[in-house]
Amino acid sequence: MVRGRAVFSLSGLILLSLLTAGCDAPRPVQLLMGDQLLAALYWEPPRRLSPALLLLPAEGGRKENWIPLATRLRQEGYGVLALDWSRHDPADREAWLADVYAGFAFLRAQKKVDAARIGLVGAERGASVALDFAAREPLARLVVLLSPGLSGSDATGELPLGDYGARPLLLVAAGDDAVATEAARRLAAAAQGEAVVMRLPATESERGAEILAFLRPRL
Numbered sequence: 001m002v003r004g005r006a007v008f009s010l011s012g013l014i015l016l017s018l019l020t021a022g023c024d025a026p027r028p029v030q031l032l033m034g035d036q037l038l039a040a041l042y043w044e045p046p047r048r049l050s051p052a053l054l055l056l057p058a059e060g061g062r063k064e065n066w067i068p069l070a071t072r073l074r075q076e077g078y079g080v081l082a083l084d085w086s087r088h089d090p091a092d093r094e095a096w097l098a099d100v101y102a103g104f105a106f107l108r109a110q111k112k113v114d115a116a117r118i119g120l121v122g123a124e125r126g127a128s129v130a131l132d133f134a135a136r137e138p139l140a141r142l143v144v145l146l147s148p149g150l151s152g153s154d155a156t157g158e159l160p161l162g163d164y165g166a167r168p169l170l171l172v173a174a175g176d177d178a179v180a181t182e183a184a185r186r187l188a189a190a191a192q193g194e195a196v197v198m199r200l201p202a203t204e205s206e207r208g209a210e211i212l213a214f215l216r217p218r219l
Contacts, residue, residue, distance in 0.1 A: 005006065005080050009100065024043070024071050024074055024075060026041035026042055026043045026067070026070065026080075027041070027042045027043075027044065028040075028041060028042075029041065029042045029081070029106070031102045031103065031106055033086050033098065033099070033102055034073065035085060036086050036087065038086050038099060038102055038103075039063065039083075039084040040063055040069075040081055040083045040084065040103060040106070041063050041064070041066075041070070041081070041082045042073075042079075042080070042081050042106075042110075043070050043071070043074040043078075043080040043081075044071070044110070044112060045074065045077060045078060045079035045112045045113065046074075046077060046187060047077070047112065049112070049113075049114040049213075050077055050078060050079050050110050050111075050112055050113060050114060050117075051077075051078055051079070051118070051119070051141075051219045052078055052079035052080065052081070052107045052110070052112055052113040052114070052117070052118045052119075053069060053070075053073055053078055053079070053080050053081075053118070053119050053121055053215075053219075054081050054083070054100070054103045054104055054107060054118065054119070054120045054121070054130075055069070055080060055081065055082040055120075055121050055122075056083055056100065056103075056120065056121065056122040056123070056126030056127075056129060056130050057082075057083070057084070057085070057123055057126050058123045058124035058125055058126055058147075059090065059124065059125035061085055061123065061126070062084060063082040063084045065082075065123075066080075066082040067082075068204050068208070068209050069121075069204070069207070069211070070082055072179075072194035072208040072212070073208075073212070075125050076168070076213075079107065079110060079112060079113045081103050081106060081107050083099060083100075083103045084219065085099055086098075088160065089119075092181065093132070096129045096132075097129065097132065097133050097136070099129075100120070100129055100133040100174070101137075102132070104118065104120075104133070104137065104139075104140070108139075110128075114138070115139070116141070117141055117219055118139070118140060118141055119140065119141045119142040119143065119144065119201065119215070119219050120133065120134055120140055120143045120144070121143075121144040121146065121156075121211070122128070122143070122144070122145060122146065122148075123146040123147060124146070124147050124148075124149060124180075125149065127143075127145035127146055127147065127148040127149065127194075128145075128148065128149050128150070130144075130145065130150070131143050131145060131161075131164070131169075131187075134164055134167070135161060135162065135163045135164040136139075136163065138163075138165075140167075141167065141168055141218075141219055142168040142169065142170070142215075142218055143154065143167075143169055143170070144170040144172070144211060144214065144215075144218060145169070145170065145171050145172065145187070146172045146200070147152060147172070147174065147177060147180040147186070147200070148173065148180055148183045148184055148187060149169060149174055149179060149183050150183050150186065150192075152209070155162055155180060157187075160182075161187065161190050161191060161192065164191075164192070165192055165193065166182070166192050166193030166194070167193055168193060168194045168195075168196070168218045169187070169188075169191055169193070169195045169196070169197045170195075170198065170211070170214045171184035171187055171188055171197045171198065172184075172197075172198045172199075172200050172210070172211075173197075173198075173199065173200055173209075174199070174200040175199050177200075184197050185197070196214060198210055198214075
């Protein structure tokens with residue numbers, strides 16, 4: 001299991017319930033990361049033993065970018081945790097993974113979350129980190145990559161799929177994004193199991209519907 005350099009403990013979680021307007025509102029959460037606090041938003045699922053998703057933004061993105069998708073996922077019965085990235089060297093691969101591990105461990109500790117049914121959704125750099133993490137973490141059920149790149153490749157250019165095995169993979173790229181389209185093609189060709197490649201829908205609502213259609217039978 002990935003440990004990275006994060007120090008994670010339940011006693012280090014500071015849960016701040018500042019948003020109370022309706023059951024679909026998220027709860028601000030802070031995860032202790034060494035001497036830093038990693039900010040996140042948590043949508044608690046409506047019932048026990050629910051599947052959950054960890055949402056990872058693009059580099060420079062924010063947890064709030066995920067609110068439309070996260071709200072839709074919660075309405076469909078999922079628990080959701082959307083992260084901000086901590087402050088670290090952009091080239092420090094292990095630091096990125098440590099952030100993901102902190103979020104993944106948080107979800108596994110929640111009473112209403114089925115610890116065996118947690119997936120990851122990442123955008124751009126977040127997609128690469130999500131796949132890299134899942135390749136190391138066998139408890140990650142599946143990964144959804146939005147506008148993926150190949151920054152998770154090792155020094156030889158090998159894609160981080162060897163240890164990902166036959167778990168499901170959804171690859172979503174805009175038709176006019178040549179980098180993401182090529183990354184999706186290469187990742188799908190290298191996948192050992194089911195790899196679904198999808199053209200990025202035009203609207204937020206359509207994206208949510210397509211992602212949910214992929215998740216329902218697999219998570």
